[in-house]
Amino acid sequence: MSNDIALPKAFEESTKPLFGEARYAQFCEALRQAPQTTIRLNPFKITGCELAADKNFAPIAWCGEGRVLPHRPDFTFDPLLHAGVYYVQESSSMFIHHVVRHLVDSPVVALDLCAAPGGKTTTLRAALPEGSVVVANEPIKVRASILSENVQKQGHPDMVVTNNYPRDFRKADLAFDFILADVPCSGEGMFRKDPQAIQEWCPQNVEKCAELQRSIIEDIWPSLKPGGILVYSTCTYNEHEDEKNIQWIIDQLGAQLISIPVDPSWHVTSALGTGLSAAQHGGEDEGLLPVCRFIPGFTPGEGIFMAVLRKQDNDEAPRRKKDRQSAAHTQQSAYAKVAKLWLQENGASGKGAWTVVETPTIVRAIPTRWLPLYEKAAKSLHVIHAGVGLGVPKGKQLVPAASLALSTALNRSAFTQVEIGWEQAIHYLRKEAISLSPTTPQGIVLLTYRGQAIGFCKNIGNRANNLYPQEWKIKTTHLPEQPINVL
Numbered sequence: 001m002s003n004d005i006a007l008p009k010a011f012e013e014s015t016k017p018l019f020g021e022a023r024y025a026q027f028c029e030a031l032r033q034a035p036q037t038t039i040r041l042n043p044f045k046i047t048g049c050e051l052a053a054d055k056n057f058a059p060i061a062w063c064g065e066g067r068v069l070p071h072r073p074d075f076t077f078d079p080l081l082h083a084g085v086y087y088v089q090e091s092s093s094m095f096i097h098h099v100v101r102h103l104v105d106s107p108v109v110a111l112d113l114c115a116a117p118g119g120k121t122t123t124l125r126a127a128l129p130e131g132s133v134v135v136a137n138e139p140i141k142v143r144a145s146i147l148s149e150n151v152q153k154q155g156h157p158d159m160v161v162t163n164n165y166p167r168d169f170r171k172a173d174l175a176f177d178f179i180l181a182d183v184p185c186s187g188e189g190m191f192r193k194d195p196q197a198i199q200e201w202c203p204q205n206v207e208k209c210a211e212l213q214r215s216i217i218e219d220i221w222p223s224l225k226p227g228g229i230l231v232y233s234t235c236t237y238n239e240h241e242d243e244k245n246i247q248w249i250i251d252q253l254g255a256q257l258i259s260i261p262v263d264p265s266w267h268v269t270s271a272l273g274t275g276l277s278a279a280q281h282g283g284e285d286e287g288l289l290p291v292c293r294f295i296p297g298f299t300p301g302e303g304i305f306m307a308v309l310r311k312q313d314n315d316e317a318p319r320r321k322k323d324r325q326s327a328a329h330t331q332q333s334a335y336a337k338v339a340k341l342w343l344q345e346n347g348a349s350g351k352g353a354w355t356v357v358e359t360p361t362i363v364r365a366i367p368t369r370w371l372p373l374y375e376k377a378a379k380s381l382h383v384i385h386a387g388v389g390l391g392v393p394k395g396k397q398l399v400p401a402a403s404l405a406l407s408t409a410l411n412r413s414a415f416t417q418v419e420i421g422w423e424q425a426i427h428y429l430r431k432e433a434i435s436l437s438p439t440t441p442q443g444i445v446l447l448t449y450r451g452q453a454i455g456f457c458k459n460i461g462n463r464a465n466n467l468y469p470q471e472w473k474i475k476t477t478h479l480p481e482q483p484i485n486v487l
């Protein structure tokens, strides 16, 4: 397949000199090719990986869980996507996996600042050592809900999702060892996949984005611990948003640039233009790149830029109050017994205990060792998900939530389990009524598809009430003739 893409004249005038004639020509040629279709398997739902191994998909060099598909299926109709067994993600963004594996070898408190829809959040979560916690944040409300959905589907309990602007973190008493800032940008790297990005591109927007990016980094910098790591990334090519902003972070915030080792066979491009001072280069011949650029025509995915910065050890530490557990939250809720029953004692987070926290809309189980962090976040930020969403209180009962069904910490044996077929799974994911065999016990039932939990329903005999979240339901009414099973 070949796409004819007309690029804005001003883009060509600025990018051709930056790339050089030959690289620019190769890049334009690649934009005429169809984009790759790639997925990343969820290692916390291991069956998916086993299933994929059977299909012999080509791997992605910089991310062990990445796979290239031979064509683009209609993912919406694969129940395993909704079960969080894999995530559809373009391959360049999976590079964060390589960066994290190279930089982080012991548990960290991490923040993904601009996280929706959650591709890099879930990659980050999977790449970090167990014992780490990730706060995933997104300021735009509707996008934050999608992020929360994707985080819950991945199923790892050591997660907090917030809906805030970076400046809000200044008043939150939180300090991070690792921050990923995948900042909003002019989107030049998305030109092949998203024609709208071409329509919206203009030099004025590039300037506006570069300015916004600097203010985002300036706002979040105090929340990074001395010696902590900031990964800065964009999906754009121009120097203003890339090298020049990196130089600005070095000059204005005193950050130190950390080179990334890259296998030459990956064809990752290093710094371009003159935005980054010569002093920041070095080691490039040995495959240590000061910044990494993925450019179509050289690497198979879409365009991204990534650089790693370290906050100096003697830089000012974020002011932190001593961790204190507030009486309001640490009092175990009446639902603590339910949590004990519904959750595995060890969960995916390894070490035992859960603390049950009630909010007006949901009862949550928080891994107890992250309770101080959760409480601080809940005090000054808008937390929209944390740990495991156990259920919604209804009278004296707790109606189990989808978050629990999809969590790796779920104790499946606490529920009646019913395996359903593809068509019934699609009906369920559309939030339509389903009926189960007459021998199914009444009450809450965990539905599984190919062994993976997809959600709860309440069997009342002649029908089963669908408990799938309204906001997650598949909206289309079309049904493919054949089941879609990507793995």
Ligand SMILES: C[S@@+](CC[C@H](N)C(=O)[O-])C[C@H]1O[C@@H](n2cnc3c(N)ncnc32)[C@H](O)[C@@H]1O
Binding pocket: 093, 113, 114, 115, 116, 117, 118, 119, 120, 121, 138, 139, 140, 143, 165, 166, 182, 183, 184, 185, 212, 216, 235
């Ligand atoms: C490049 S996208 C993030 C993609 C995401 N990291 C992923 O891999 O799925 C940038 C995100 O920043 C968010 N954003 C917009 N304005 C922002 C701001 N002022 N501060 C922080 N994030 C912002 C956008 O809504 C968008 O979700």
